[in-house]
Amino acid sequence: MSLQDAPSLSLHCGDCPIRHRAVCSRCGSDELARLEELKYYRSYEAGQTVIWSGDRMDFVASVVSGIATLTQTMEDGRTQMVGLLLPSDFVGRPGRETAAYNVIATTDLLMCCFRKRPFEEMLVSTPNVGHRLLEMTLDELDAAREWMLLLGRKTAREKIASLLAIIARRDASLKLRPMQGRMSFDLPLTREAMADYLGLTLETVSRQVSALKRDGIIELEGKRHVTVPDFDRLLDEAGDDYDGGYLN
Amino acid sequence: MSLQDAPSLSLHCGDCPIRHRAVCSRCGSDELARLEELKYYRSYEAGQTVIWSGDRMDFVASVVSGIATLTQTMEDGRTQMVGLLLPSDFVGRPGRETAAYNVIATTDLLMCCFRKRPFEEMLVSTPNVGHRLLEMTLDELDAAREWMLLLGRKTAREKIASLLAIIARRDASLKLRPMQGRMSFDLPLTREAMADYLGLTLETVSRQVSALKRDGIIELEGKRHVTVPDFDRLLDEAGDDYDGGYLN
DNA sequence: TCTGAGGATTGATTTGGGTCAAGGCTGATC
DNA sequence: GATCAGCCTTGACCCAAATCAATCCTCAGA
Known part of the structure; x- marks a missing residue:
């Protein structure tokens, strides 16, 4: 997949080459054009840590290709994976300075990033992106709660x-x-x-x-x-x- | 607390009588005025189930007073609580028809409700409410992930x-x-x-x-x-x- | 004042999954 | 084709938490 036809963000709308859930019927194309101007790419090697818990995090991003995991760790080394990032998934926390978990690339990883400040401003000015993000976050929350049943009782x-x-x-x-x-x-x-x-x-x-x-x-x-x-x-x-x- | 001075929604802005995190600095009062027109109240007795997992859920709501729990259950009776609703907390899933978990009132409970359809329309027309909801949902997600570490490893x-x-x-x-x-x-x-x-x-x-x-x-x-x-x-x-x- | 019910405690025993340890694959590299 | 490293499997044993069971509070209501 080349950079050109890669999804620019999990918020990518219209047709969705990667995951059906990334499709949002509400968005128009004008917002996407504005997104395009702001994005840049970062790549990581398999095994590399993208973000450490507690680090300052000045960007939000979506996965273009590769797989990453979100993990929580205790100081004695016990670790719990709390999420999986697949292509088109979003990571980042608009409105908060520091990360609450580690993000680790398990394969070579290409991410599409946006500096946080401009992204937040864009959230205010182009509400459709915010709606899409809300939908995705609610999906994640439901999945996380399903996972809690598994962890606690199965x-x-x-x-x-x-x-x-x-x-x-x-x-x-x-x-x-x-x-x-x-x-x-x-x-x-x-x-x-x-x-x-x-x-x-x-x-x-x-x-x-x-x-x-x-x-x-x-x-x-x-x-x-x-x-x-x-x-x-x-x-x-x-x-x-x-x-x-x-x-x- | 009377209905008059109760927070109309966890999205309530400006001053926050209940929880600091419910304050949103961005919202203006015009959106609140529109919210006011749409809301209605429901009350439940301690022990009553507010929503069953899988039920059609035609409203979203926030807790005015009382405590409710979100629980997942397995058919053999094993149950896992996946969240706690305190006053000012929000529950509901704009954009989805059915509930993914049970909501149970653990004390007498008063909820401020909005019919889902008008609420979704309002999300589109008044973006600030959506931003607040996004912030809250991201907080919930972080908390859920923290809880996954507890359930899996502690x-x-x-x-x-x-x-x-x-x-x-x-x-x-x-x-x-x-x-x-x-x-x-x-x-x-x-x-x-x-x-x-x-x-x-x-x-x-x-x-x-x-x-x-x-x-x-x-x-x-x-x-x-x-x-x-x-x-x-x-x-x-x-x-x-x-x-x-x-x-x- | 008695009674009963729901919640909480404590003990005895069992057990699912952790820990420790010893190999077994398989594929990359020389 | 030998070697090695990373990953996986299997066995023996142990322990934290579940299960089963007996009591104990405490408070509301008769």
Whole structure:
């Protein structure tokens, strides 16, 4: 993907090459033109920390390509992943000076940035961008709350099944495939990253993945390629009773 | 508090009788006048469910008085509290039809409501309200992510200490008292509610509260009134290394 | 003053997942 | 094709928190 046809911001409107949820029907093109003038790009290597918690953060940004994680850490090293940034996702906190978590590039990462002050001024002058941002933030909040149920109440096996189900869904919606029956996809995360995401240790993740395989809920090809013979059975294991609509 | 001088919405601007974070310096009074025309009130008794997850939700609202909780539940009854609504807090999801969690009144509750459709139209026509809502939502999201670290990685003792610290801070900011040294406050939650909030069982909550008392971190008068002789010691127990600024 | 109910405490026991430790893959590099 | 590093798996053991169970407050209402 070249810089030219990359989405300029997760607020990008009209057609959406990356994720359906990034489409906003309300925005006009005039605001986008103004956005274009202000943007610049930053790139990071895999493993690099984009922002440290507590750092002054003078920009807001959206992911153009690559994956980044948001993590909270305690001083003794315990870490909890609190979010995943995929292409078209937005990061930054208009109206606040410092970051509340670490942002770490897990792959090579290209971000489209805006200096904070001009961006805030633009939020005031072009309300549609603010509306889009509000929608996205509300989606994130719903997802975060769903995740709190997982972290607080689910068993290790349910946690793994839930994560696999979410990744399977996301992958299917990307490929415009049905979210049922036989599905297969690549895990974008190491066992350790899965553990940080789920509030487990990597050993427990490994054991539970093996258990799901032994029980025929999933099939593995190598360590990263997963096939789910029957998506409904996976959902049963995840313990969810809702349709999961808003996670996609 | 009478209906007249109650805050009409958490978006209430200018002076803020309830929580400092509800003040928005940007808004003018004209938007408020328009809001006034649209609002109506609903009241609920303690224990009543305001909204069921999955229900159609045709209004957005803010809490005028009382306390409500947001909870996620699994079909086998496991529940996780994912948020607390205090006076001036906002609930609702402009742009989406159904609720993603249960809202339950834990005390008698008075809410100031707006029908969703007119509210959304108002969001478009009066951007300042949208900005305020965006700010609040971003705050909620930061708090939710902080909570994910607690749920995923903290020990029972640290969870209890964290919760007590948050309640102590909130109480202190309400009373405009310093957040250090000796502090005391009432717990607004039962042990069971604390357990649902922290992803623990009520027995564990009870045991850890007793342990903190035994160790002199807190003092108890009855079951609900807590005194913290040294706030810094409580913070140590909570395992936080940050200043907690954004939670207030 | 008694009674009952809801909340809280405390103890005994079990267990899910953490911790520690020893290898096993696999693919990049020489 | 040997070596090494990063990632993953598996086993043995342990411990924090869950579970099961018995009491205890305390306060509202009879």
